[in-house]
Amino acid sequence: MSDHQPLVVDNLVRRFGGRAALDGASFSLRKGECLALLGPNGAGKTTLIRSIAGRLKPDSGRVLIHGQVQQTGGDPALLRRLGVIPQNIAIYDNLTARENLNLFGRLFGVEPADLPERTAEALDWTGLKDRSREPASNFSGGMQRRLNIACGVLHRPDILLLDEPTVGVDPQSRQRIWGMLKQLQAQGVSLVLTTHQLDEAQQICDRIVIIDGGRTVASGTFDELLDASVGRRRRVVFTLGQSPTTLPDGSEQRGEKSATFLVDDIARDLPVRLQQFAAAGIDVADLSIEVPTLQSVFLHFTGHELRES
Amino acid sequence: MIFALIKAQCISLVRDRKAMLLTFALPCVMFTVFAIIFGSGSAGAEKGKLKVIVLDQDGTRSSGRLVDSLKAMDNLEVTLMENTITGNSRPQNQTAATTTDGNEVFSDAMKQAAMSVRGGNASAAVILPAGLEASMAEIGQLDRPAIELIYDPANPLAEQMLSGVLQASAFTSSPDVLMKKGLEQFRTMGGPFSALQEVAAGAFKTLLSNERNADQTEAGKTPGPTGFSMTDGIVRIASHSARDVVQGDETGTSRITSAKMISYYAAGISVMFVMFSMSGAASSLLEHEERGTLERLLSGRMTIIHLLLSHWIFYVGLGVVQISLMFVFASVVFGLDLWHFEILAGAGIMALVSSMASAAFVMMIATLCRSRKQLEGVASIVILIMSAIGGSMMPRFIMPEFVVKLSSIAFNAWAMDGFLKVFWYNTPDKSIVVSILKEVSIILSMTSIFFTIACVAARRWAVR
Numbered sequence: 001m002s003d004h005q006p007l008v009v010d011n012l013v014r015r016f017g018g019r020a021a022l023d024g025a026s027f028s029l030r031k032g033e034c035l036a037l038l039g040p041n042g043a044g045k046t047t048l049i050r051s052i053a054g055r056l057k058p059d060s061g062r063v064l065i066h067g068q069v070q071q072t073g074g075d076p077a078l079l080r081r082l083g084v085i086p087q088n089i090a091i092y093d094n095l096t097a098r099e100n101l102n103l104f105g106r107l108f109g110v111e112p113a114d115l116p117e118r119t120a121e122a123l124d125w126t127g128l129k130d131r132s133r134e135p136a137s138n139f140s141g142g143m144q145r146r147l148n149i150a151c152g153v154l155h156r157p158d159i160l161l162l163d164e165p166t167v168g169v170d171p172q173s174r175q176r177i178w179g180m181l182k183q184l185q186a187q188g189v190s191l192v193l194t195t196h197q198l199d200e201a202q203q204i205c206d207r208i209v210i211i212d213g214g215r216t217v218a219s220g221t222f223d224e225l226l227d228a229s230v231g232r233r234r235r236v237v238f239t240l241g242q243s244p245t246t247l248p249d250g251s252e253q254r255g256e257k258s259a260t261f262l263v264d265d266i267a268r269d270l271p272v273r274l275q276q277f278a279a280a281g282i283d284v285a286d287l288s289i290e291v292p293t294l295q296s297v298f299l300h301f302t303g304h305e306l307r308e309s
Numbered sequence: 310m311i312f313a314l315i316k317a318q319c320i321s322l323v324r325d326r327k328a329m330l331l332t333f334a335l336p337c338v339m340f341t342v343f344a345i346i347f348g349s350g351s352a353g354a355e356k357g358k359l360k361v362i363v364l365d366q367d368g369t370r371s372s373g374r375l376v377d378s379l380k381a382m383d384n385l386e387v388t389l390m391e392n393t394i395t396g397n398s399r400p401q402n403q404t405a406a407t408t409t410d411g412n413e414v415f416s417d418a419m420k421q422a423a424m425s426v427r428g429g430n431a432s433a434a435v436i437l438p439a440g441l442e443a444s445m446a447e448i449g450q451l452d453r454p455a456i457e458l459i460y461d462p463a464n465p466l467a468e469q470m471l472s473g474v475l476q477a478s479a480f481t482s483s484p485d486v487l488m489k490k491g492l493e494q495f496r497t498m499g500g501p502f503s504a505l506q507e508v509a510a511g512a513f514k515t516l517l518s519n520e521r522n523a524d525q526t527e528a529g530k531t532p533g534p535t536g537f538s539m540t541d542g543i544v545r546i547a548s549h550s551a552r553d554v555v556q557g558d559e560t561g562t563s564r565i566t567s568a569k570m571i572s573y574y575a576a577g578i579s580v581m582f583v584m585f586s587m588s589g590a591a592s593s594l595l596e597h598e599e600r601g602t603l604e605r606l607l608s609g610r611m612t613i614i615h616l617l618l619s620h621w622i623f624y625v626g627l628g629v630v631q632i633s634l635m636f637v638f639a640s641v642v643f644g645l646d647l648w649h650f651e652i653l654a655g656a657g658i659m660a661l662v663s664s665m666a667s668a669a670f671v672m673m674i675a676t677l678c679r680s681r682k683q684l685e686g687v688a689s690i691v692i693l694i695m696s697a698i699g700g701s702m703m704p705r706f707i708m709p710e711f712v713v714k715l716s717s718i719a720f721n722a723w724a725m726d727g728f729l730k731v732f733w734y735n736t737p738d739k740s741i742v743v744s745i746l747k748e749v750s751i752i753l754s755m756t757s758i759f760f761t762i763a764c765v766a767a768r769r770w771a772v773r
Contacts, residue, residue: 053608057772076610084608088601094321106313108609135324152605 006031006081006159006190012051012061014214021047022058023214029159034181034191036201038298039211045194046087048211049161052192053084065159080109083157087164089144090151093137097128097147100136104151122150125180142173149180153189160184162193166200178204198294208294212302226292229300233262235290236270241283248276257285310611314619318593322627331589332627336582336635343578344571344643358386359467360431364418365389371442371483378478379435385474388431390422423459432467434459435475445479445486485514571643576728579635580663580721581701583628587667588688590624591675595684603770613771617676617763621668628664633657646732655731655741662752663724669759670720676766695719720755723748 007029014022022044029035037045050056052063054070063070065078091100101119110118123129126146128139136144149165165181166174181204185191195201201208202222209219218225226232240257247259263269266289277284322328363379365372380387415423422434436457444453456475460468480487492510496502502510597603597616606616636656639645646652671688678684696702698712699721705713716722727748731741 050604055604055608055772079609084605086601086605086608088604090601090605092317092321092602094324095317099317099320103313103317104605107310107606107611 004031005029006066007052007192008064009048009052010062010064012048012058012063014047014051014056014058020214022051022061024061024216025211025214026061026216027209027219029190029192030207031190032185032188033206034185034193034204036205036208037192037194037211038196038198038201038208038294039194040196040304043211044214045196045211046163047214049084049163049192049194052161053082054079080155081158083108083152083155083160085149085152085160085162085165087167089141089148091136091144091148094135096133096135097123097126097139098132100147100151101154105154108152108155110155118154118156122154125183126150127176140173142169142176145169145173145177146180149177153184158189160189160191162191164194164196166195166197174200198298202294210298210301217301218297222294222297225294225297225301229297230292232292233264234266234292236261236263236266236273237288237290238273238277238284239286239288240277241285244280244282246280247282248273248280311615311619311622314606314611314616315623318620318623332586332631333634335586336631337638339582340575340578340635340639341642343574344639358384359433359464359470360386360388361471362388362390362422362425362431362434364422364434364436366418366439367437367441368439369442371445371486372437374482375437375441375475375478378482379474382474390425390434419457419459422457426459426461429461432461432464433471435471442483442486445483445490488514571639571645572732573729575636575639575645575732576725577701579632579660579728580699580724581696582635583632583663583667584671584692584696584721586631587624587628587664587671588674588684588692590620590627590668591671591688592681592684594620594672594675595678595681598770599681607770613767614764616770617672617760617767621665621672621760624668624672625661625664628667629657629660632660632664636660651741652731655745656728658742658749659724659727659731659745662727662749662756663721666720666724666752666756666759669756669763673759673763673766676763695721698722700725720752720759723751723755727752 005028009025009027012022012025013020025044025048027035027037037048039045047056051058052065052070054063054075065082068075068078070078092103095103098119101122102115105115105118106112120129123132126143126149128143128147128150131139131143136147139147145165149162153160162181166177169177178200181191181193193200193205207219207221208225210217210225218228220228223232238259238261240259243256244259261269261273263273274284322332361379363376365376376387376389379385418436422436425431426434434457436459438454438456440454441456456479458468458471458475460471488510492502594603594617597606603616607613636645636647640647647656674688674691675684678687698708698716699705699719700708700716701721705716705722708716727745730744730748
């Protein structure tokens with residue numbers, strides 16, 4: 001099991017005072033996959049990451065890394081296989097990119113003999129090679145984030161925990177960081193990524209675990225979550241030429257001059273609906289198709305939008 | 310791992326020009342400022358004088374001589390107040406602060422003098438009352454007029470010093486008057502003199518008076534016709550600096566020859582500086598926490614002990630460098646006696662253990678604080694208090710006894726004692742290094758206590 005599931009989180013509970021930050025969170029990470037922990041602020045994502053990293057002792061439950069229970073404080077042997085990229089840009093501003101990489105490489109157990117090669121690789125990977133001798137304080141936010149990630153993977157972990165890796169970063173830098181993560185995944189690293197950005201979870205992750213109120217609410221691929229919640233039906237919104245007196249069966253009125261239908265098959269059902277409107281003498285000025293999104297999935301499972309918390 | 314973090318801190322420091330300036334220029338600046346303030350006891354430096362206002366209401370030869378005696382003193386700056394007050398509310402020969410209905414009432418002259426002292430124009434005022442000469446040496450007469458001494462309570466030493474000076478000056482300024490009073494007492498108790506005795510007494514009295522005048526015209530330094538000086542008092546006192554009496558060891562190898570007070574104050578300045586310098590260092594631990602680097606560091610193999618050790622070693626090294634720089638600067642600019650093997654060894658050991666204790670102490674405070682803001686407030690107050698009770702700001706021998714005892718819990722007090730033994734209280738018959746063993750042991754013990762508390766308090770950063 002440990003080979004296929006390098007990380008298993010089993011019913012973790014952790015309270016801070018009277019508040020349960022984790023209240024039975026569970027999930028498993030498959031080898032080589034990228035798993036998103038999706039939830040609003042305060043859902044318990046960071047607490048979960050810290051518990052997996054051995055920085056927080058859970059009140060109950062357990063974390064298994066390659067089949068071994070994670071100890072309080074972290075088993076050094078297991079920690080070597082784990083990489084943690086914090087949400088804060090936790091690098092030294094006064095040190096250059098190269099010096100930061102050397103420092104964190106040493107601190108995370110890279111042998112001195114291996115350090116130059118790995119540092120060079122990391123600089124290439126992050127695109128910071130030409131600026132390797134500049135202090136990190138000179139870098140843009142995106143560059144600092146890339147360096148932040150690189151400092152956490154020098155020791156070549158096979159499980160990487162990333163806490164909001166692209167928060168506060170411009171779209172171009174986000175794409176670049178996603179590219180870096182894809183490369184890591186291609187090298188066999190299993191990724192757990194916390195995010196409250198839907199497109200990030202949907203576009204780069206293989207599976208999504210929805211966390212809310214410290215609990216695992218749902219998990220699966222996007223399609224699986226879709227099937228388990230709102231379904232794959234598309235909502236077609238018709239903008240009408242006039243306010244209808246009656247509407248075709250199966251339609252709902254939305255606003256004075258619009259109506260909506262849920263359709264299973266666009267190609268098959270849309271022409272039928274258009275004919276129905278025509279037969280009723282209702283002009284269709286425009287139409288739009290609403291694709292079910294992760295937002296609607298989240299809303300279905302949690303009862304509130306992702307930004308509400 | 311520890312070395313990697315120390316190296317990172319060194320690089321960070323070197324890259325920060327402002328921090329570099331503060332780290333290495335500030336010791337020299339601070340030493341200069343305090344040396345100027347406290348080093349006024351150095352040879353050649355002009356000593357500060359106590360400003361005293363004197364009002365002579367007696368106007369006699371004796372009172373004039375008393376005023377001249379005060380003027381002749383090196384450490385007094387005497388200003389004569391004009392005796393313009395008329396219609397004194399007190400009758401002559403009555404003490405200016407006589408109680409009438411049990412309340413203390415002050416004469417107009419006293420009030421005027423007190424106004425000058427209160428206004429900061431002088432540290433003290435002396436009023437020589439009318440009838441002073443007539444009542445001199447009338448020992449036992451309680452209603453005789455008193456010399457009024459009005460002092461500024463902010464300078465308690467002024468009162469004690471002037472009281473002593475006035476008694477001594479009164480005694481030596483008018484030996485003829487004292488003799489006259491003595492003879493009158495003798496006549497009262499022993500009966501009248503014979504004619505020959507009266508002649509002899511009169512001649513001796515004249516001689517004393519002439520001696521006194523001769524002393525005054527020649528600044529009291531050259532003995533008069535009788536071959537002795539009347540300003541010597543009952544006993545002669547010859548003052549000598551201990552550092553002039555014992556200069557080197559018996560082999561003639563001079564170890565310490567400087568009598569400069571800067572050597573005395575170098576200890577206090579260096580200890581106080583290193584404590585303030587370290588307080589800035591302590592905030593770096595909390596900065597780690599705020600930035601998230603602490604969490605990252607502890608997510609790997611690094612433990613909280615590693616982290617604390619790396620910071621502590623770095624700041625100990627920095628403290629040693631700063632103190633060393635300060636002493637070298639003091640040696641070059643202010644003539645601090647430094648370049649003897651034993652002094653270098655002693656100063657080096659004390660610099661090391663002082664830095665160890667300071668670094669551990671401020672780290673302990675940092676781990677007990679929850680934020681940098683909290684640390685700034687707490688550290689400033691604690692370091693100021695410890696500097697004060699430890700003797701960095703004023704010598705402990707002038708502090709109340711309970712404060713002196715309290716200072717034994719302050720590591721900086723022991724550090725000061727150690728430095729003083731290196732730079733000031735050293736004698737040729739004892740090795741400096743051996744003499745500071747006690748202080749070194751106590752400071753090291755305190756260091757281990759501080760570090761232990763820091764480790765315990767820092768557990769909040771470990772697994773929660």
